[in-house]
Amino acid sequence: MRTPHGTVNTPAFMPVGTKGTVKGLTPGDLRSVGAGVVLGNTYHLYLRPGPKLVRETGGLHAFTGWDGPMLTDSGGYQVFSLAKTRRISEEGVEFASVYDGSLHTFTPELVTKVQEDLGADIAMVLDECPPASASREYHAESLRRTARWAGRCKEAHGRWDQALFGIVQGGLYPDLREESLGRTVEIGFPGYAVGGLSVGESRDDMLNTLSLTAPMLPADRPRYFMGIGDPIGILKVIGLGVDMFDCVLPTRLARHGAALTTDGRINLRNARHRRDLGRLDPECPCEACTGYSRAYLAHLVREDELLGHRLITLHNVRFTVELCRRAREEILAGDYEGWSQAWISRYSGAAA
């Protein structure tokens, strides 16, 4: 995938820099672990520090110092997951800020303009992301409004150096997914996301729905699955033809002391790591794995030290990015399924 800030090899995991920073990591750290695309959250950046300030400083690339490809979400997901107060109309969605309760309205036009100010390489249309538990009727009504919003976003979008992606909704209903996909593809976008999954439904429901939706997406456009970041989930969705995905999981786990390793996820707060002089993951060449023992990392985690958050975040992001790089190799080599099953089996077999 080519962007104004560089070419991205897919499949690609996109680390999330919610507020214009991937928790504790510098752009140099992100480059050192091979990150291809970094994601920024429109909801948070709109509220703080505001798109005007970001634009004045030269856009999100100049502001944050990350000069590689970037993607901003539309803020839709956060409006629906964070806000206690919200009111949806044809015009857009009114919500109360998670910071100070102040009222704001996201319209397709505003969200498009905000993302143009932020200036990422890829922007997303405003969508509604209903909970998995919403009724069939609600999902049907919602996906049609989301399609109308998508059309308005495309209409409002004017930056030639920014791609605007559409989003497919429709809950767990195959026919609604098909309808949403048809309406979105009819509008026409350079890339498509599958939204509204990984929002509380079972893993099987998620994969079943994705496996019906993904093959219908245009084969020559990037396919973005929103919100998956655990290693097994990543390998499963890659197997279903997904090119891009994002999730806060690797960075959030790190702040809780959990690290991803080839032999499974471990929690460094666990007593058995206290005196372990071995490496975090002997197969990983990152700074955390080559410079320190598990005992030291466990000490940092227990003491809630910044360096612990930073080192384990660096490792988890590197681990996830590297998993995607390996997946690409195996896809090109022609035995992705065999490799990914073996990988999952080793990862799942280890005690936590």
Added chain:
Amino acid sequence: MRTPHGTVNTPAFMPVGTKGTVKGLTPGDLRSVGAGVVLGNTYHLYLRPGPKLVRETGGLHAFTGWDGPMLTDSGGYQVFSLAKTRRISEEGVEFASVYDGSLHTFTPELVTKVQEDLGADIAMVLDECPPASASREYHAESLRRTARWAGRCKEAHGRWDQALFGIVQGGLYPDLREESLGRTVEIGFPGYAVGGLSVGESRDDMLNTLSLTAPMLPADRPRYFMGIGDPIGILKVIGLGVDMFDCVLPTRLARHGAALTTDGRINLRNARHRRDLGRLDPECPCEACTGYSRAYLAHLVREDELLGHRLITLHNVRFTVELCRRAREEILAGDYEGWSQAWISRYSGAAA
């Protein structure tokens, strides 16, 4: 000053790695800013993760990955500043852990053994650090006990690859300082610290007492002033002949969003930095100053982001270390007083 882990150019600021980590910085970061000696706190490391574990992992150097010179304090200062409960006797001092209230006793022999387990290049004797407000009688009694403890520490100390420094006490009383110094020098140590200052007395009282004490210390041994880290204070104590000093100030300020610059200390929470596209300190070549605008750093500070703590900590430590390097140049060039006065005048002239 030569140590088993390298030669230290003096005067030298020693960044404090309280729990075996300088908040947010890796050993590589510390090397990149030119840090010479890193300090570890015996009090904290004794309680967590414990000297036995550190010894098992190969000592503080191997445990933390810092392979340059290290110094551990004796824990005395923390016992007297942190503990709500403590009981002093000739034998030692009993105190309640700041973590869980559990009772522990530090004796000169134990503190020496703990520091041998930690394995820093320089260890300190156990001292009592009375508050500035304590009576003359108390200070006199205390300094004599501290001298007896120093003798017991020297007696107990057996590591040939570790230097044990003595500590001069005596409050703000010139004759008590002289008595403490005489008793400590009589025991004989390869280096001497001035303790019990920078504990609440006025800056003038501190400098007056130091100016009387410093000239009496042996000229051929390193002189360590405990607990100063602001730029002006550092230049003043260097002017009085001090070789080494430590303080958490540069790292603690950073966590509150305050940064040191050639034109004075600034607080990045201040509204005027929000849209400032300039560098933090245009004269500083560190990662924070060359990679980001004040506007971005101010955003990180306001959002309490890990990266903000890390970048400003890196800058403040680099700034302080660099100040000492410049001081050394000026001392060797022969016009330290003129230079330091001009430096202080520029630093003080700027608005905060």
